[in-house]
Amino acid sequence: MTVPAFNTVAWFEFGTDQPEKVKEFYGELFDWQYVLNTNTPGVTYHSVMTPGAQQPAGGVWESEGGFPDYAIFYVLVQDVAATVKRGRELGAEVLMEPASDAAGFTFARLRDTAGNHFGVFSVPAA
Template sequence: MSTPAPNTLAWFEVATDDPAAAEKFYGGLFDWTFESSGSLTSGGLDYRNISASGAPQPMGGLFATNGELPNHAVFYILVADLEATCATAEKLGGTLLNKRLSSSPGTPDFAYLQDPAGNKFAIFTPR
């Protein structure tokens, strides 16, 4: 899998309390396919990679909220330096909502941010 260029849209996630319905909707609408990537966390999060028909690699993910999060969709921007990007976002009037630094190999560090207009998005730095 090739790594996207820094500061580009690189991933998205759909979090839902009904993954089967989300798969049916997005699969039927866009001809996307879904494949389990195994447990992402020690809690056994069922994470499903999303691929577009004919695409060489997944472009996003879908997971069940299990009632622990509200349903949502978020886009991720790949950045070269997570800490510096968070600091710059705050200097420009954004808000850091949550930052997670991973201790698992292969799992990226990421942060959820909010722009000055209230729109939420995420950034990540691959390991």
């Protein structure tokens, strides 16, 4: 398994109130498969398996109308809290403070100084 380098785009996510449409469209277009991820109780999230991949590359988060639809990328970082702090110092708006799921992944979402929504995440310690 190849581990992405820190500070590189290593995940993508769709947030949608129409998850079946999103999954069908990208499944047909790119031959993506989906696996239910149960690491965050109360959240319906499907991990995206791209052709030939041994691990997920992204996800589809079912918003149930709780927020506008979006598609964003996530950058793998060593320390989510430190990255969020530095982003704030550089003028970013924090949209979601750092949070961790049951598997130990930590993630946060920000809006850059040009208004673009993106995320950062770190993996559990080995």
